[in-house]
Amino acid sequence: MSERVAIIGAGKIGEALLAGLLASGKPTRDLAIVEHSAVRAAEIADEYKVLVTDLATAVEHARIVVVAVKPDGVDGVLAALGKLEDNNDVERVTVTLVAGIPAAKFENALPAGSPVIRVMSNMPLLVNEAMSVLSTGRYATAEQVQTVSALLATVGKVMVVPENLMDAVTAISGSGPAYVFLLAETMIDAGVALGLTRAQAAAMAKQTIRGAGVMLTDTGMTATDLRAAVTSPAGTTAAAITELERGGVRSAMYAATAAAAGRSAQLSRRPELEGSAGNDGGFRG
């Protein structure tokens, strides 16, 4: 893959994408970063030895322009992209990683017919284990979808869905790593409460979640069958699961993901709400 990629916004997800692409072998010369914050820009240039530059320079030869700013920053990016002279000799595809914002918003602001692909990826980009889910805008060609899919396949798994599923995707795989990290955090605290040192509990929780994750992806067994395999009749796991059910773990997950999907839908109508406390209680991923 030799296409030059410009990433606008080198925050948490922009950096994760950058780091993942570099780790997967993409040459530094094929990447360019645009970052608002001068401090952050200097950190990224220092850490990754990559070109951090202005929008016009970054976009000039880019085949793929990735927008990785918060929803309330999209208008600013689109205004700046709209002011650029389109003297590119290659056709450019805009990839938006922004939660909640429809591809049509980009298509309406960019020059007529501009190809746009909306992607919900997730933080494991950083370790080349992302789940990236694409939906195709009105003007993106099959070849462009293939190009972007191939790029994202270097940093994890890729799936294509209709855009009306993107709020659900955001709730499951976009925000999903945070649910697992919360579980890990809680298991570690609970282990300390049971008498383990924090280091012991952390090592056990991390390896247990890693091992369970590999079993989920690599054995071909369902989550239900795997859980049953661990649960001996009248054993310790059954005792634990009885308490998790009593605590409403399933209904909490349904409610949590419904809240995330609702928030994504809300952002599509009111991106300026991003950053304000909504039904997520103000906690941010």
Ligand SMILES: NC(=O)C1=CN([C@@H]2O[C@H](COP(=O)(O)OP(=O)(O)OC[C@H]3O[C@@H](n4cnc5c(N)ncnc54)[C@H](OP(=O)(O)O)[C@@H]3O)[C@@H](O)[C@H]2O)C=CC1
């Ligand atoms: N974090 C995650 O796990 C995931 C995030 N996303 C999506 O990715 C997007 C970014 O999220 P995240 O990385 O967490 O947010 P961050 O706030 O960490 O990163 C956004 C970065 O973009 C910069 N920025 C804002 N406007 C511009 C601009 N016009 N030009 C250049 N840089 C700009 C910001 O600078 P400054 O702070 O100075 O404004 C900031 O450094 C969001 O839309 C989110 O929905 C999607 C999937 C997962």
Ligand SMILES: O=C(O)[C@@H]1CCC=N1
């Ligand atoms: O919390 C958020 O809004 C972003 C989108 C998915 C993960 N983080």
